[in-house]
Amino acid sequence: xxxxxxxxxxxxxxxxGWPVTALVFRLARTIDDKADAATKPDQDASAQxxxxxxxxxxxxxxxxxxxxxxxxxxLTTGGGRPPxxxxxxxxxxxxxRILRGGAIIGVLERLGVCVAILTGQPVAIAYIVAIKGLGxxxxxxxTPVAAERFIIGTLTSMLWAAGTAAVIKxxxxx
Numbered sequence: 001x002x003x004x005x006x007x008x009x010x011x012x013x014x015x016x017g018w019p020v021t022a023l024v025f026r027l028a029r030t031i032d033d034k035a036d037a038a039t040k041p042d043q044d045a046s047a048q049x050x051x052x053x054x055x056x057x058x059x060x061x062x063x064x065x066x067x068x069x070x071x072x073x074x075l076t077t078g079g080g081r082p083p084x085x086x087x088x089x090x091x092x093x094x095x096x097r098i099l100r101g102g103a104i105i106g107v108l109e110r111l112g113v114c115v116a117i118l119t120g121q122p123v124a125i126a127y128i129v130a131i132k133g134l135g136x137x138x139x140x141x142x143t144p145v146a147a148e149r150f151i152i153g154t155l156t157s158m159l160w161a162a163g164t165a166a167v168i169k170x171x172x173x174x
Contacts, residue, residue, distance in 0.1 A: 002173055005168050005172040005173055006118060006168070006173075008168065009114055009118060009164055009165055009168035009169075010111055010114055010115070012164050012168075013110045013111065013113070013114035013160065013161040013164040013165060014107045014108075014110045014111040014114065014161075015107065016160075016164075017106065017107075017110045017156075017157055017160040017161060017164075018103060018106065018107070020156060020160050021106060021153055021156045021157055021160070024152060024153075024156040025149065025152060025153070025156075028148075028152055102153065105132065106153060106157050109128055109132060109154070109157050109158070109161070110157050110158075110160060110161035111161075112124065112125075112128045112161075113125055113128060113157070113158050113161035113162055113165070114161045114162075114164060114165040116128070116165075117161075117162055117165035117166060117169065118165050118168070118169055118173070125158070125162075129154065129158075132154065136150060
């Protein structure tokens with residue numbers, strides 16, 4: 001019977017955590033949008049926020065003037081624009097994905113956290129965070145929006161997995 005509850009814990013922690021994380025991302029974006037709307041409308045957001053050169057909006061949004069970079073809801077940077085003084089028309093640079101594989105990494109992270117708690121090895125969670133952070137360091141350093149999403153996603157995933165494992169362990173496995 002314990003094997004059944006462990007399997008349920010892994011399924012719930014690993015795969016039901018994605019909608020929870022997506023909901024938290026949506027909530028964080030709503031809060032950011034409300035905060036942006038509360039600022040003075042005559043001031044440019046990029047003048048106030050040093051990370052405003054990267055936006056998290058739709059794919060079709062054009063890059064802000066002078067930045068050459070946008071980020072859509074899936075964290076894809078827009079291709080670069082040719083210099084304005086170029087005499088010939090050069091093709092735009094291809095788009096670059098930021099934080100590729102996040103959904104798969106999130107599932108693996110939640111499974112790892114759940115297993116660590118169910119086996120009584122919470123120190124393993126530190127290894128999971130360290131591996132994930134080191135693997136993403138270069139992307140996080142370059143893109144403030146990606147770093148923010150990384151932190152929100154990691155905390156949400158870990159809390160979900162830890163909560164799921166704790167409930168299963170306390171209620172069904174003791």
